[in-house]
Amino acid sequence: MSLPLSVSIGSTTNKGIKPINQDYIDYCVPKEPLLSTKGIVLAIADGISSSQVSQIASETAVTNFLTDYYCTADTWSVKSAGQTVLKSINSWLHAQTLDSPNRFDKNKGYVCTFSALILKSNTAHIFHSGDSRIYRLVGDSLEQLTEDHRLHVSDDVSYLTRALGIDKTLPIDYSTVAVEQGDLFILATDGVFEFIDGRRISTIVSNKETLNEAAADIVVEAMAAGSDDNLSIQLVSVNSIPDYQLDEVHQLTQLPMPPLLAPRMHFDGYEILRELYVSSRSHVFLAKDLVSHSNVVIKTPSMDMRNDEQYLEHFMLEQWVAKRINNPHVAKAITPNRKQNFVYLVSEYIEGVSLNQWMFDNPNPSLEQVRTVIEQVVKGVQAFHRQEMIHQDLRPQNIMIDSNNTVKIIDFGSTYIAGVSYVEHEQVLRGTMRYSAPEYFLGEWGTSASDIFSIAVITYQMLSGEFPYKTDIAQARSISAQRKLTYRSIINADSELPLWVDDTLQRALQVEPKNRYKVLSEFIYDLRHPSKQFLAKGRAPLIERKPVVFWQGVSALLMCIIIGLLLSR
Known part of the structure; x- marks a missing residue:
């Protein structure tokens, strides 16, 4: 009978002197x-002492x-999963x-060395950047499995050539070694390995x-040795x-594609209940977990x-x-407590309606109703932005409102993750044209300002039933064409x-990203309060606000002029 992978671990850390x-x-x-x-x-x-x-x-x-690695898909290789997480x-x-x-x-920045050891099956996977080290103890000698990324200028001067946080891009050393029963691996910082050798560690x-x-x-002996x-x-x-030996080759054929699903069908521990959405x-599908008896959503790749x-x-x-993402306004991924045998995604089932349907059912919502919905959308999107992610496909069809009136964002297939190379190098239009920010039509990368634009479009549509630039924005695919776009005020004779709400929307819907709100919290605040900019430009002239004070001031000024003329004679 095959034994599972089993290890013993000991660790300690100390600030030393x-x-x-x-x-x-x-x-x-x-x-x-x-x-x-x-x-x-x-x-x-x-961390670096400076x-x-x-x-x-x-x-x-x-x-x-540790958190994000275990969130990666089972179909990813250890190498792909580890590198993707580290780049992020x-x-x-x-x-x-x-x-x-x-x-x-x-x-003086957010910089640190990093080394990770992943033991899977009978293979050790090593990820490394900087000068922390990973060793294997062989007899009473230390076999160094990582290479220091430090340049020594002199006996007293040296500096890191590679570490997390130094540059936008991160070269990562990746290697593997076969694991045998009885192996002892060591992860250590320089405060330890520079002051104690393998023979003493072995003893x-x-x-x-x-x-x-x-x-x-x-650690005690390293400190005593002068660390x-x-x-x-x-x-x-x-x-x-x-x-x-598990197959560690990075290929999605590690798991087979699922069969065509249909209602009443049993599939990988689920019963398919009905079809929810089909596209190219x-x-x-809506399904029932046959173990937990809870309803879930299963998403599979289309045949095409x-x-x-x-x-x-x-x-x-x-x-x-x-x-x-763990946020009440973002749909949760479901992790089954059993092995997954096919390529598919499982997420929570939200009992409710899409915002698109809600808008159809509520064609004339109050300003307060719109604020309540949009504020929850913003809380969900902020959870993306805090982790350097951009949703890129915010639209009413991707926003659900459950039976408790809680708003949840769904569908993350277009999400941009900073540092993930194969996402960065794709110049494709993300999202749905009517809700996409203008910069996407120029082939530019999206930013948090792009999500702000999409949220503002949704807000505009909820309040008016229309769009701020109609369909012109999708046709404006050059800088000169975009400069001709004109924002349509949401205010009309019947409004x-x-x-100041229109002023808030106009700022969030600026064609040029740098002219929009910098953060979502500003946009939400201004949906409830007139901004300082609006109050400054919207302030009526003094002659209209206080005509008596105005004419008194004019009279006083004229008197001063007359007295000055008389005295000059």
Whole structure:
């Protein structure tokens, strides 16, 4: 009988003689099915001492890697999943530095080294950037499995050539080694490995009952040997490994395509209840989980797209996006507690109507009703933006309102994730034309301002039943054509809306992205309050507001002029 992958882990971290600990370590040993499909993850990060915020970078890198890696699709290889997650984390850290007062000084930014060890089946997968190290203990010697990314200028001067958060793009070292029962792997920062050798580590490990005790003793000895830095170490001993080799080749054919689904059909532990939506790209069904008896939504690739590798990459990326976001206004991804045998996505079933249907049922909503809906949409979109993601397909069909009047965003197939290369290099129009921001029609990348534009279009449509630029915006595919676009005021002779609401919408719907709101919170605030800009430009002249004061002032001015003329004679 084949034994499952089993390990023992010991770890410790200490600030040493430093005032704070800028190292961060963590690990995860999941239960099945994740143990087989994703493996065991250990990660370590070391902040740079010149930065006062790099401990935030270290903690963010490790915690987000452990969380987001397990959210990736089962059909992704370890390499693809790990690299995708790290690129996203790197992009977020780099963006924080650019938004900080130290945006021109990388040595004071959100920067850290990073090393991760993923044990899956009988293979160790290594991801590395910086000068933290991963070793394998061979006898009483340390076999270094990573390469330091540090340039030594002199005996006293050196600097990192690669680390998370330094640049927008991140080259990542990736390698694999075969794992055997009894192997001992070590993840350590320079505060440890520069002050203790393999022979001593081997002796300590063999003389201690647990790896936690061994890790603590190694740190104590490194400090006694003169370590002048933070000290962190993780030890992982392989107790048993499966006797089979999982296919680690990155191909979506790892899992077969599902059969054509139909009502009453039993499929992979679900009963298909009815068809919800069918398009040339995907098929969506309402199904019942035969184990939990809860209703879920199952989405499968359409027959036409099953051989399109780029589409399938996006399809599985959608599941990862949904798992990363935990927000009441974003549809949840469902993770079955059993092995998945086909390529498909599972998400929560929202009992309710789409915003598109709600608008049809409520053709003349009050301003307060519109605010209530849009404020919830914004809360959901903010969850995307906080993780450096842009939805890119915000439209009434992708917004649901459940039986409790809670608004939820669905469908993440067009979502842009900063740092994920194969999304960045696609110059395709995302979203639906009537709701897409003008920059998309020029072939430009979307930003958070693009989502703001789409939300403003939806708000405009809810209040008027029309669109701010009609269909002209989809036809304006050059800068000169877009400059001719004219915003249509939502205010007409029969309108009861305040003038400042139209001013708010006009700002959010500017053709030029830099002229829109910078953040969604400003837009939402201005939907309830006249902005300072509106009050400034909307203020009536003094002669209209206070005519008596105006003429008194004019009289006083004339008197001063007359007195001045008399005195000059």
